Amino acid sequence: MPVRHTTEDPRRRIVEAAVELLESGGPDAVSTRAVAAAAGMQPPAIYRYFGDKDGLLEAVAEHGYAQFLQTKRAQLDPAPKDPVEELRRAWDMVVEFGVSRPELFALMNRATGSGSDAAHRAGLDILRGRVRRLAAAGWLRVDEELAAQIIQATGQGAVTTWHSTPAERRNPALLTVLRESMIAAVTRAEPLVPREESGPAAAARALHAALCDDVEVLSAAEQCLLREWLARLAADTPQA
Incomplete structure (x- = not known):
């Protein structure tokens, strides 16, 4: 589908079409044929204005x-x-x-x-x-x-x-x-996010790290619940 152009300048139309194809499909989507079609032009126009695909990508x-x-x-x-x-x-x-x-x-x-x-x-x-x-x-x-x-x-x-x-x-x-x-x-400014050295969040992070292996005294469901609690404490974010 051709790109909706914001200019009648053929060179800019091609560039805008290439940008849209790049952002929607990645570099592989930016072929000279696809760009020309999206811009409503013939492939030779790409070479006339940009030399080759590398020139187009540079533009x-x-x-x-x-x-x-x-x-x-x-x-x-x-x-x-x-x-x-x-x-x-x-x-x-x-x-x-x-x-x-x-x-x-x-x-x-x-x-x-x-x-x-x-x-x-x-x-x-x-x-x-x-x-x-x-x-x-x-x-x-x-x-x-x-x-x-x-x-x-x-x-x-x-x-x-x-x-x-x-x-x-x-x-x-x-x-x-x-x-x-x-x-x-x-800078010498104080960061907006304070460095937290201690407190419940730091303790929760330490315990969460220590529980990286299974703890036999707890069931699988209990371990899952405990890790969820620790993750919430470690995030230090109020829960609704």
């Missing part, structure tokens, strides 16, 4: 970067009242983009063309600007270059870990904990 990556940078710039505050909170929002935005658009995010990270490289540098410039504001306000714990690397690595790592984890085992708390670990490593 798709550039398109993704353009959307990503537009969002980042829309959120950019040149004089934030709280640069640490600004960093949290920016990190969340990057991770949300990667979590919600995994195929496009992965393609963007693999792209090596000049257009994608320029867009990548533009994104890094925005990140370094945020880091510079943290430093100027006295919040930075490490040097600016290391801070930028930590922020970037934790964001990409969060997205990669999320998608490599089976859907039924994904826990949104992971993203919050990773973000606050980044905040603690980069």
Whole structure:
């Protein structure tokens, strides 16, 4: 079925069709024939505008970067009242983009063309600007270059870990904990998620770990119930 186009520009129509196929079916779905059909054009148009499939994928990556940078710039505050909170929002935005658009995010990270490289540098410039504001306000714990690397690595790592984890085992708390670990490593601010060293939750985690093998004194049903209770205590989340 052809893609519903938002432009009459043939090149952009092809890119939009390729993006939709990529996000709905993965890289294997982005064949020149399928993209041409979705764009309502003939396959030779792909080669005329992009040279080959690699050129098309590079254009798709550039398109993704353009959307990503537009969002980042829309959120950019040149004089934030709280640069640490600004960093949290920016990190969340990057991770949300990667979590919600995994195929496009992965393609963007693999792209090596000049257009994608320029867009990548533009994104890094925005990140370094945020880091510079943290430093100027006295919040930075490490040097600016290391801070930028930590922020970037934790964001990409969060997205990669999320998608490599089976859907039924994904826990949104992971993203919050990773973000606050980044905040603690980069800034002097207190993380929003306190490090819990003791208490019922920590004790429940320890006991749950100790029960990894069967406990003969308990029946299978009792062990299952006990593990459920311990998991709820370990999560430290009020139950309805």
